[in-house]
Amino acid sequence: MWWMNEERQMIVAAAKEFAEQEVAPAAKLMEEEEKYPREAIRKLGELGMLGLTIKEEYGGAGADYINYGLMIEEVSKVSHGFGLLAYLASELTLGLIEKMGTPEQVGELIKKGVSGEKLYGICFTEPCGVGNVAEYETNAVLDGDEWVINGGKILITNCGVADTYFVVAKTSEYDPATLRGLTYFVVPADTPGVKFGHIENKMGWHGSSTGQIYFDDVRIPKDAIIGEVDNAWLPLNVALLPMFATYGPMNLGSMEAVWEKTMFFLKNRIQQGVSLWDAHESIRIDMIEMWGKIDNYRSAVYSALEDENRGENISAKSIALKKEGADLLEYVSSKCIELHGGMGTVYETGIERFYRDAKMGTVGCGSNRTLMNNMVGVVF
Numbered sequence: 001m002w003w004m005n006e007e008r009q010m011i012v013a014a015a016k017e018f019a020e021q022e023v024a025p026a027a028k029l030m031e032e033e034e035k036y037p038r039e040a041i042r043k044l045g046e047l048g049m050l051g052l053t054i055k056e057e058y059g060g061a062g063a064d065y066i067n068y069g070l071m072i073e074e075v076s077k078v079s080h081g082f083g084l085l086a087y088l089a090s091e092l093t094l095g096l097i098e099k100m101g102t103p104e105q106v107g108e109l110i111k112k113g114v115s116g117e118k119l120y121g122i123c124f125t126e127p128c129g130v131g132n133v134a135e136y137e138t139n140a141v142l143d144g145d146e147w148v149i150n151g152g153k154i155l156i157t158n159c160g161v162a163d164t165y166f167v168v169a170k171t172s173e174y175d176p177a178t179l180r181g182l183t184y185f186v187v188p189a190d191t192p193g194v195k196f197g198h199i200e201n202k203m204g205w206h207g208s209s210t211g212q213i214y215f216d217d218v219r220i221p222k223d224a225i226i227g228e229v230d231n232a233w234l235p236l237n238v239a240l241l242p243m244f245a246t247y248g249p250m251n252l253g254s255m256e257a258v259w260e261k262t263m264f265f266l267k268n269r270i271q272q273g274v275s276l277w278d279a280h281e282s283i284r285i286d287m288i289e290m291w292g293k294i295d296n297y298r299s300a301v302y303s304a305l306e307d308e309n310r311g312e313n314i315s316a317k318s319i320a321l322k323k324e325g326a327d328l329l330e331y332v333s334s335k336c337i338e339l340h341g342g343m344g345t346v347y348e349t350g351i352e353r354f355y356r357d358a359k360m361g362t363v364g365c366g367s368n369r370t371l372m373n374n375m376v377g378v379v380f
């Protein structure tokens with residue numbers, strides 16, 4: 001593959017070892033006990049994997065999206081849900097604020113996130129709908145040298161486990177023409193008035209702690225913001241869209257793992273002295289068709305990440321990759337359950353979990369539909 005070189009081989013080897021030793025046991029507890037993999041995320045930071053794309057001045061490795069993609073691909077072979085949390089602990093929080101804030105606003109936050117010492121969450125979604133910002137109720141009012149935040153958010157990942165939340169709140173009347181009126185706040189979890197509500201019982205992405213957060217007269221310093229007052233929504237969208245490319249390696253790793261597991265099963269499932277693979281042409285066709293789709297997707301993912309390395313605007317590609325990848329993972333994992341027969345539906349076989357997680361990926365962190373619609377406004 002054209003994107004591989006010696007340095008990247010080493011990243012793959014390190015991430016693969018980490019996935020086997022740390023992610024596999026953590027993923028079991030995520031699935032069976034809803035246990036958040038805090039320790040494994042911390043160790044990923046200690047290994048330098050959370051800061052692969054982050055500037056060196058913030059403690060990162062200095063930006064190569066392919067290296068980062070290879071790490072996410074490897075951990076997602078073991079767990080799609082862990083891949084998501086690794087993405088949230090790196091690009092989606094650290095990468096996002098790096099792009100939006102000044103060094104004074106974001107420097108220390110990023111350094112502590114890169115090392116795995118601190119964990120962050122992002123709070124956009126409200127009961128009115130994540131994209132329906134005009135009706136957001138969470139607001140902040142300046143009172144002397146402090147902002148006072150009131151309101152509530154739902155469906156927040158890392159709920160109750162993050163040290164600090166980045167919270168979108170209204171600071172003036174929202175103007176749909178300019179997207180102005182919202183500010184991005186830095187709210188430590190232990191600030192008086194921050195309360196955590198119900199943790200959702202989801203079909204997949206178990207252990208990712210998705211829940212409600214309330215802000216009840218939460219007072220934070222005037223300068224605890226990222227970017228500019230009243231002008232968070234457009235920069236957030238502009239910075240976020242290319243980041244959905246990271247869903248590419250996440251989905252890719254999981255579909256590769258499911259396909260390989262299925263190939264192993266088919267070659268070793270012997271009926272009347274012959275493996276299912278050798279016995280049935282229709283099974284071989286199914287597998288080869290899936291292989292072709294996965295291979296094309298892999299090329300598209302790494303070509304987009306290379307474009308990002310070159311500084312090109314990959315927003316449109318990134319959203320397409322998120323949508324296509326989630327749909328393809330759903331298709332591949334569904335088909336591979338069928339190819340496993342009855343045992344494919346059993347948790348211990350390790351296939352059906354990817355199918356449930358694939359569905360989560362079509363909705364969570366920006367639904368496929370809304371993102372495609374966003375492209376019309378922001379990209380095209």
Ligand SMILES: Cc1cc2nc3c(=O)[nH]c(=O)nc-3n(C[C@H](O)[C@H](O)[C@H](O)COP(=O)(O)OP(=O)(O)OC[C@H]3O[C@@H](n4cnc5c(N)ncnc54)[C@H](O)[C@@H]3O)c2cc1C
Nearest residue numbers: 122123124125129130155156157364365366367369370373
């Ligand atoms: C597991 C999980 C984790 C999450 N983590 C976080 C998090 O950490 N932080 C956070 O802020 N949010 C988080 N979310 C929220 C997530 O981003 C939203 O649920 C998702 O983007 C869909 O938005 P909604 O639920 O508000 O749907 P709604 O706005 O209620 O929409 C319902 C349906 O209509 C479609 N729709 C709505 N508007 C449009 C449009 N303009 N164009 C086309 N279709 C549209 C939607 O795509 C969806 O299919 C999480 C969600 C899940 C499920």
